Amino acid sequence: MTALPEPGDLAIHTTGLGKSFGKRRAVNDLDLAVPRGSIFGFLGPNGAGKTTTIRMLLGLATPDSGSISLLSEPMPAAASRVLPRVGSLIEGPAFYPFLSGRSNLIRLDSANHESDASTRGRRVDAALDKVGLGKAARLAVHAYSLGMKQRLGIANALVNVRELLVLDEPTNGLDPQGTREVRHLIRVLATEGTTVVVSSHLLSEIEQTCSHVAVMSVGNLVAQGTLEEFRADGRRVVSLRTPDTGVALAVLARLGLEARQDPVPGGQDGVLDAALGPEAPEPERLVEELVAAGVRVRGFTVQAASLEERFVALTGEGFDLVQ
Amino acid sequence: MSSSGLLANEVALLFRRRRTWAMLLALGAVPVLIAVAVRLTSGPPTGRGPAFLDRVAGNGLFVAITGLLVCIPLFLPLTIAVVSGDTIAGEAGTGTLRYLLTAPVSRPRLLLVKFAVAALFALAAAAMVALCGLGIGALLFPTGPVTLLSGTTISAPAAVLRVGLVALYVAVSLLGLTMLGLFISTLTDVPVGAMAATAVLAVTAQILGQLPQLDWLHPWLFTQHWLGFADLLRDPIRWSEFGQNALLQGGYLLVFGALAYGRFASKDVLS
Numbered sequence: 001m002t003a004l005p006e007p008g009d010l011a012i013h014t015t016g017l018g019k020s021f022g023k024r025r026a027v028n029d030l031d032l033a034v035p036r037g038s039i040f041g042f043l044g045p046n047g048a049g050k051t052t053t054i055r056m057l058l059g060l061a062t063p064d065s066g067s068i069s070l071l072s073e074p075m076p077a078a079a080s081r082v083l084p085r086v087g088s089l090i091e092g093p094a095f096y097p098f099l100s101g102r103s104n105l106i107r108l109d110s111a112n113h114e115s116d117a118s119t120r121g122r123r124v125d126a127a128l129d130k131v132g133l134g135k136a137a138r139l140a141v142h143a144y145s146l147g148m149k150q151r152l153g154i155a156n157a158l159v160n161v162r163e164l165l166v167l168d169e170p171t172n173g174l175d176p177q178g179t180r181e182v183r184h185l186i187r188v189l190a191t192e193g194t195t196v197v198v199s200s201h202l203l204s205e206i207e208q209t210c211s212h213v214a215v216m217s218v219g220n221l222v223a224q225g226t227l228e229e230f231r232a233d234g235r236r237v238v239s240l241r242t243p244d245t246g247v248a249l250a251v252l253a254r255l256g257l258e259a260r261q262d263p264v265p266g267g268q269d270g271v272l273d274a275a276l277g278p279e280a281p282e283p284e285r286l287v288e289e290l291v292a293a294g295v296r297v298r299g300f301t302v303q304a305a306s307l308e309e310r311f312v313a314l315t316g317e318g319f320d321l322v323q
Numbered sequence: 324m325s326s327s328g329l330l331a332n333e334v335a336l337l338f339r340r341r342r343t344w345a346m347l348l349a350l351g352a353v354p355v356l357i358a359v360a361v362r363l364t365s366g367p368p369t370g371r372g373p374a375f376l377d378r379v380a381g382n383g384l385f386v387a388i389t390g391l392l393v394c395i396p397l398f399l400p401l402t403i404a405v406v407s408g409d410t411i412a413g414e415a416g417t418g419t420l421r422y423l424l425t426a427p428v429s430r431p432r433l434l435l436v437k438f439a440v441a442a443l444f445a446l447a448a449a450a451m452v453a454l455c456g457l458g459i460g461a462l463l464f465p466t467g468p469v470t471l472l473s474g475t476t477i478s479a480p481a482a483v484l485r486v487g488l489v490a491l492y493v494a495v496s497l498l499g500l501t502m503l504g505l506f507i508s509t510l511t512d513v514p515v516g517a518m519a520a521t522a523v524l525a526v527t528a529q530i531l532g533q534l535p536q537l538d539w540l541h542p543w544l545f546t547q548h549w550l551g552f553a554d555l556l557r558d559p560i561r562w563s564e565f566g567q568n569a570l571l572q573g574g575y576l577l578v579f580g581a582l583a584y585g586r587f588a589s590k591d592v593l594s
Contacts, residue, residue, distance in 0.1 A: 058425045061591040083427035090425070094418025098340070107336065108419075110328035111426035111433075117328050156422065 011036045011164050011195035017066035026052040028219040039190045041206035042199040044216035050199045084114040087162040093153025097142035101152045127155040146173035168199045207307045217315040231304045236276040241299030245270035248295045333440045346402040347451045354390030354456030362463045383464035387456025387486045400525035406444045407504025408518030410437040415512040415594040445497040453490035473557040492552045499545035499575030506583040512594045
């Protein structure tokens with residue numbers, strides 16, 4: 001959409017990344033550019049290749065083609081140098097059920113060859129407090145609810161100070177309070193300078209937190225850029241409320257707009273909706289023309305297409321997974 | 324700094340699992356059952372049952388040796404199969420493998436740590452049988468100087484040391500199987516499958532070892548020297564079988580260690 005930032009300013013940069021499982025092309029020629037300091041929404045329907053991409057970014061799966069630069073280091077070659085600076089939640093949390101939440105985090109942190117054993121307990125406790133698990137820290141994980149496990153997974157990503165967080169579906173299974181807390185946590189981390197990649201198919205989630213967006217569909221990247229650019233790319237819609245619908249329709253038609261009358265239950269005023277194409281006159285011109293023609297304009301709004309409309313436009317309608 | 328951190332944590336984890344203790348206690352029960360059975364039946368049995376059994380009533384220290392002998396063909400390999408088959412496949416099955424690897428721990432180091440822990444279990448398992456055997460033997464039977472297979476007699480403390488040597492021999496014998504289990508464990512995300520396959524291999528190797536038609540194969544079977552610890556009960560000790568066994572097990576460690584590394588280093592972790 002715009003010129004990409006310089007590679008040095010990118011937390012994640014992939015070029016021509018590809019991965020097949022048998023005959024199925026899971027990820028195809030992916031050029032992902034995640035600017036440092038951004039909250040990056042990684043969108044796509046189920047099966048679009050988001051998780052496969054994340055697994056390749058973190059060195060769990062080997063790409064068939066292309067290259068990955070993570071925090072300006074090549075992956076997977078520099079995995080042992082880079083990964084201590086990256087926190088992740090990949091395809092849901094996973095822990096030993098018979099260990100407590102705290103013991104699980106201690107265990108994973110002791111696997112990190114760069115982490116400091118002398119501060120381990122303190123860091124783990126702080127991370128547990130951040131996600132509200134302080135009181136359940138010593139409870140065995142098999143007694144945790146889905147939401148608590150999810151929180152523990154996020155806590156694991158926060159045990160060390162990270163430059164980059166990759167969170168796959170972070171609010172999965174969380175109650176509304178938990179969702180709000182996670183959203184807040186992500187914003188706080190971002191203001192502290194952490195780059196956060198959030199993969200999700202919950203669009204409202206992305207719309208409320210992210211500064212940048214990328215959309216995948218059937219293994220391909222179909223859009224990426226800032227949230228504003230992403231929205232602006234969509235068509236805007238004007239909505240006019242007036243009792244003089246007949247005259248208004250004629251005026252709009254003369255200006256090249258195809259208006260549609262929405263049924264309004266019980267009201268005297270009609271509501272007309274029209275999409276603003278790229279060649280359409282500016283909204284203020286529309287109002288001028290309408291008033292000049294004697295249309296009583298009682299309401300006039302211009303709305304950007306919602307993220308959902310953009311998402312569906314990019315990834316296709318329907319309930320079936322595209323394979 | 325904390326490369327030992329993961330090892331220490333894994334060792335603690337092994338001995339925190341109920342499964343580990345269930346297996347160790349089951350192993351420890353074998354010499355106890357043998358001792359109680361011999362104590363309850365009158366008179367020393369002659370010529371029937373496992374070797375050394377007829378010596379148990381005469382000297383309690385032989386309970387440990389008999390216990391180890393009885394456990395080697397099936398019980399010990401079964402527990403080794405459970406622990407070594409679980410190493411990588413168990414982590415993959417619970418999904419913790421992806422978090423260990425992104426923690427990050429390098430794949431070769433994870434393999435090494437997992438093998439070290441499984442090998443430690445082999446040692447603990449053999450020690451458990453030996454210790455329980457010594458304990459129950461001392462409790463139910465007279466102890467004292469022991470007459471060795473070569474006819475010479477050694478003091479009871481020296482005999483305890485010999486039992487320790489036999490336990491060590493047994494633990495070393497199980498290392499090849501341990502690495503085999505680790506390799507199989509890198510092939511699957513289903514721990515039970517890896518455990519079963521490892522156990523089946525242990526039994527199969529022993530069956531092949533019984534077939535005289537395959538005697539060309541016998542020197543290469545990891546089970547070949549499993550029962551060959553009798554030389555440690557002579558005076559002076561003959562180390563040749565110990566050496567051959569160690570060499571064979573070492574060969575298995577190298578070959579299947581390399582195979583496990585080759586498989587695991589390039590594996591896509593999708594669990």
